[in-house]
Amino acid sequence: MNNVSICGADIGNITSIFLGDKSNDALIVESRIEKYSIIKELGDNEIFETDDKWIVNQGEFKNEHLKFEKDNFFDLLYYGLAKVSKYNRIKLVLGIPAGQYNEYGEVLKALVKQNNMKKITIGSGKNKVTRTIYIEDVAIRPEGYGIKNLKSVNKAQIEAKSLIVDIGGGTTDISIFNEKNKFVDGESLDIGLLELYHNVKKYISMKYCKISLEDAKKVFDGEIKMINIKDYSFLKDFQDAFMNKLLNEFKGSFPSAASCNLILAGGGANTGDEYFKKEYPQTILVDDITVNARAFRLMGLKKWQK
Numbered sequence: 001m002n003n004v005s006i007c008g009a010d011i012g013n014i015t016s017i018f019l020g021d022k023s024n025d026a027l028i029v030e031s032r033i034e035k036y037s038i039i040k041e042l043g044d045n046e047i048f049e050t051d052d053k054w055i056v057n058q059g060e061f062k063n064e065h066l067k068f069e070k071d072n073f074f075d076l077l078y079y080g081l082a083k084v085s086k087y088n089r090i091k092l093v094l095g096i097p098a099g100q101y102n103e104y105g106e107v108l109k110a111l112v113k114q115n116n117m118k119k120i121t122i123g124s125g126k127n128k129v130t131r132t133i134y135i136e137d138v139a140i141r142p143e144g145y146g147i148k149n150l151k152s153v154n155k156a157q158i159e160a161k162s163l164i165v166d167i168g169g170g171t172t173d174i175s176i177f178n179e180k181n182k183f184v185d186g187e188s189l190d191i192g193l194l195e196l197y198h199n200v201k202k203y204i205s206m207k208y209c210k211i212s213l214e215d216a217k218k219v220f221d222g223e224i225k226m227i228n229i230k231d232y233s234f235l236k237d238f239q240d241a242f243m244n245k246l247l248n249e250f251k252g253s254f255p256s257a258a259s260c261n262l263i264l265a266g267g268g269a270n271t272g273d274e275y276f277k278k279e280y281p282q283t284i285l286v287d288d289i290t291v292n293a294r295a296f297r298l299m300g301l302k303k304w305q306k
Contacts, residue, residue: 003087003089004087004089004090004091004136004304005020005021005081005084005085005086005087005089005090005091006020006021006090006091006092006093006297006300006301006304006305007019007020007021007081007084007085007090007091007092007093007297007300008020008092008093008094008292008293008294008295008296008297008298008299008300009077009080009081009092009093009094009095009293009296010095010143010290010292010293010296011031011067011068011073011076011077011080011094011095012031012067012168012169012170012267013031013061013062013063013064013067013070013168013169013170013192013194014030014031014061014168014169014193014194014217014267015028015029015030015031015169015267015289016028016029016030016031016076016080017029017080017289017290017292017293018080018081018083018084018293019084019290019293019294019296019297020081020084020085020086020090020297021084021085021086021087022083022084022085022086023084026084026290026293026294027080027083027084028289028290029056029057029076029079029080030056030057030061031061031062031070031072031076031169032057032058032059032060032061032062032072032214033054033055033056033057033058033059033072033075033076033079034054034055034058034059034060035052035053035054035055035059036049036052036053036054036055045057045058046122046123047122047123047124048075048079048082048120048121048122048123049120049121050074050075050078050079050118050119050120051075051118052075054075054079056079060212060213060214061169061194061213061214063169063170063192063194064170065170065171065190066100066104067096067097067170068096068104068107068108068111074115074118077094078118078120078133079120079122081133081135082120082122082131082133083122085133088131088132088133088134089134089136090133090134090135090136091135091136091137091138091300091303091304092112092135092137092138092139092300093138093139093140093141093296093297093299093300093303094108094112094138094139094140094141094296095140095141095142095143095145095292095293095296096108096140096141096142096143097142097143097166097168097171097173097186097188098142098143098144098145098164098166098173098174098175098176098185098186098187098188099171099173099174099186099187099188100186100188101140101141101142101186102185102186105140105142106140108140109138109139109140112135112138113135113138116134116135116136116138117132117133117134117135118132118133119131119132119133120132120133137304139299139300139303141296141299142173142175142183142186143166143168143173143175143292144164144165144166144173144174144175144186144265144292145175145183145295146291146292146294146295146296146298146299147164147175147263147265147286147291147292147295155284156261156263156284157261157282159179159180160179160259160260160261161176161177161178161179161259161260161261162176162177162181162260162261162262162263163175163176163177163254163257163260163261163262163263164177164263164265165250165262165263165264165265165266165272165276166265166266166292167192167193167246167264167265167266167267167268167269167271167272168192168193168266168267168268169192169193169194169267170190170192170194171188171189171190171191171192172188172189172191172192172246172249172250172266172268173186173187173188173189173266174186174187174188174189174250174253174254187253189246189249189250189253191242191245191246191249192268193217193267193268193271194213195242196220196238196239196242196271197213197216197217197220198213198216199238199241199242200216200217200219200220200235200238201213201215201216203234203238204216204219204226204229208226208228208229209226209228211226219232219235220235220238220239239271242271243271243272243275244275246272246275247275247276247279251279257280258280261282261284262276262280262282262283262284263283263284263286264276264283264284264285264286265286265291265292266289267289269285269286269287269289270285270287273285273287
């Protein structure tokens with residue numbers, strides 16, 4: 001479309017992912033921002049300004065059942081859109097947990113339309129860029145909805161029901177498709193990776209030293225080491241406990257899952273892969289965390305591109 005960018009956005013409680021027309025590469029940022037201060041300018045994280053001035057990938061994770069009620073939701077959304085779009089006019093496909101789609105899909109759509117324009121400045125000094133982003137149209141789709149069309153899930157059995165299990169930060173969302181590959185319903189389990197990271201934080205803080213939730217995540221992911229911890233085997237114990245709880249809730253909600261295609265996705269897909277495959281050998285792993293944003297943009301191209 002002339003002078004209009006079509007974008008897909010997947011805003012989670014831990015990670016937010018955006019895809020537009022600037023590049024084939026998705027933008028991946030942590031779903032946290034922190035108020036700007038001069039001392040923070042010395043770091044490597046990008047600065048942007050909307051109604052306030054922010055630092056990307058700093059601050060605390062905000063875990064809300066309805067992610068669009070987070071106080072940083074629209075700042076994250078406009079930052080991501082400004083980074084991935086060529087044009088200021090945008091048509092957007094935005095995700096919502098499958099279990100919330102029926103009740104809150106139209107609520108989110110109306111909220112975006114009420115907040116459809118924002119001036120944003122990215123960077124500082126001579127390199128800063130100021131734009132006014134206008135979302136002229138938005139479509140809301142269930143998270144996991146588009147994954148069914150990916151080539152990576154072609155080995156799923158045809159004429160069988162399918163469950164797409166998206167292990168996220170605050171919830172685990174299940175999209176349900178019938179034997180004709182049509183979306184029929186969704187459900188959200190109130191268990192996500194932030195619970196796992198919180199348990200790791202609590203243990204380290206009690207046994208070794210005080211640690212933030214954000215650093216506990218990095219310890220679990222192997223991104224940082226602590227010099228006073230020599231044995232990290234406790235991380236596997238917490239992972240086992242978390243996945244046993246998640247699987248127990250999943251089996252209670254989906255007792256017929258053994259008869260369905262099961263596709264595992266989301267930020268926790270790799271964490272849960274061996275556990276799901278042990279219980280459900282038909283599990284197909286989709287370990288690309290950008291798949292929702294990519295699927296949403298493809299839906300947008302199909303919907304709006306002439």
